[in-house]
Amino acid sequence: MHYLYSFPILFSFASIVSSSNTTVDLSWHAPPSTQVSDLKSVINGTDVWGFVFNSSKTPASLPYSTYNWCNMPHVRSSEYPKVNSSYILQYVHVIHRHHKRTPYAANTFPRESYAWECSDEGLYYGGATFTGANANTSASTYWSVFTSSSNPLAPQGFNGTCQFPQLTSGGLDDSHQHGKDVFGVYHGLLGFLPAKYDSRKIQFRVTNNVITSQVASNLIPGIYPLLDSKSVPLMIQPASIDSLEPAYTCSSASSLYSSYGVGSTNANWTAHLTASSGLASALDAISGISSSATAWHQSWDHYFDNLSARLCHSKPLPCNSTTGTCVTQTQANEVFRLGEYEYNFLYRSAGPQTLEYARRSYGIWVAELADHFRVAQNGNDSVIYRHDVAHDGSISRLLALLQIQEMVWPGMGSEVVFELYSKHNEWFVRILWGGQVLRSSSPTLGNEVDMVPLQNILAYFDGLVGRGASLVPGLCNQS
């Protein structure tokens, strides 16, 4: 298939192109306004719209589909939307954010008022040769974090026995449950996955950030508790070109982002920072963060991670030991609303830039997905199931490219599933977000991305990023 397509110049975007039989609309479509995109509701609201921020377990009184930052909803047999049995499931590709963890060191206050212990788990790290039956054995070794009385330096952020970041034991358990739930659907309910692990049929992939491997090592036995061998390969690309994280360099995407998003002076972006400057000053006075600390004030990311990581692990909100002032739940709620608002803006509401940014910075992963569909359709792939463990930056770019209607900050474990079906000689794709059919603003993907003809999905992906991501290097080098 050939698509009429020309390279767009910055801020001038491609729109409708057609091939012999497929008309695709490659343009950005505004998402509907919601409470998350409404600055008034963000600044002057009180609750967090019923979202959960303080436990991996969504209260039974709320639907399973409720937004839970600590542990987002994913496919589960009790909520899974079954398809008409005339469709045959052919290929499944799951991508989700890692589960809950300690905060990144950069998001910790200069001095924390309590320690954080991780001595209830080990982070295994090692290497083993593959030289056959007589190979020297390797020990199963794990990291044990310590400080010593002869080392006078205090670690950044929390004292204690954790890495910042690392998956917490609660996050490892959530990863395990995620695996069980996926297996409950794709084996238990649908009989699609084999009962036993088969490396020719199933592939797991991680990024160069070790926290995704920590998730995988607990996710996999959730799916296959009785592994014949405890070894399972985790696919990983070289760090410099990793498409999943994503970690490849795309300078035009970075400059585009900094023209409208974090760090920019675009008034559409700075409006919420101005409106919330009082909250920032109040929190700085408690945390000891300097008002000139750029990273803490050009977005709400750091305070958000800082406060939410505590609450997800049932730790108290922080206090200042000198003044005795503590961060209140009301303040934390406002930080959470602001964080949600920021992701909504950065990945959808800001305008066509969000789609342009996504296709440049996530185009390679999308092209890989498109090729997996093509190979599966040709009956040439032994792999029927791929499962990628990634980050919020991965999921948000993907959701921007899919033009999700209600963009939020993808919380811990946030999941997107691509299901490829055939029916007689026709092929279709369904996309699930949080275990339910994803709603998109793109007319090509449909209001509900439910049994969209494969050729339309491929035309959309190919049109935006090129087959084999052929457009991406050129787009990334544009100044």
Ligand SMILES: *[C@@H]1O[C@H](CO)[C@@H](O)[C@H](O)[C@H]1NC(C)=O
């Ligand atoms: C276009 O679609 C129609 C109806 O689905 C089909 O009859 C026709 O052969 C298709 N044409 C091409 C060029 O694929």
Ligand SMILES: *[C@@H]1O[C@H](CO)[C@@H](O)[C@H](O)[C@H]1NC(C)=O
């Ligand atoms: C919040 O409420 C105050 C007081 O009513 C008002 O001045 C301000 O404009 C409101 N903020 C937003 C963003 O609507």
Ligand SMILES: *[C@@H]1O[C@H](CO)[C@@H](O)[C@H](O)[C@H]1NC(C)=O
């Ligand atoms: C979480 O927050 C909600 C709303 O603020 C509150 O009702 C609930 O008791 C909290 N749950 C836990 C486990 O702290």
Ligand SMILES: *[C@@H]1O[C@H](CO)[C@@H](O)[C@H](O)[C@H]1NC(C)=O
């Ligand atoms: C599947 O769809 C066909 C055609 O719309 C319909 O006749 C059939 O009843 C459906 N089957 C099920 C199991 O819903």
Ligand SMILES: *[C@@H]1O[C@H](CO)[C@@H](O)[C@H](O)[C@H]1NC(C)=O
């Ligand atoms: C929150 O930020 C403070 C100040 O930098 C830091 O000491 C603390 O470790 C952070 N906590 C979390 C959970 O990020």
Ligand SMILES: *[C@@H]1O[C@H](CO)[C@@H](O)[C@H](O)[C@H]1NC(C)=O
């Ligand atoms: C085991 O290690 C020794 C070095 O201690 C090396 O000489 C030997 O080749 C290794 N054995 C195998 C089977 O690789």
Ligand SMILES: *[C@@H]1O[C@H](CO)[C@@H](O)[C@H](O)[C@H]1NC(C)=O
């Ligand atoms: C953390 O450890 C440093 C020394 O390593 C010590 O000075 C500081 O008081 C400790 N903080 C807490 C909250 O225990």
Ligand SMILES: *[C@@H]1O[C@H](CO)[C@@H](O)[C@H](O)[C@H]1NC(C)=O
């Ligand atoms: C700011 O938002 C308005 C209204 O949505 C839009 O028309 C304008 O282009 C945006 N400005 C920039 C610089 O993105």
Ligand SMILES: *[C@@H]1O[C@H](CO)[C@@H](O)[C@H](O)[C@H]1NC(C)=O
């Ligand atoms: C406590 O608050 C004071 C006054 O705002 C500030 O100077 C100091 O850095 C804070 N201390 C800590 C340990 O966060």
Ligand SMILES: *[C@@H]1O[C@H](CO)[C@@H](O)[C@H](O)[C@H]1NC(C)=O
């Ligand atoms: C399947 O793979 C074989 C071997 O690589 C290749 O020759 C063949 O063309 C492929 N078939 C399709 C339909 O792509």
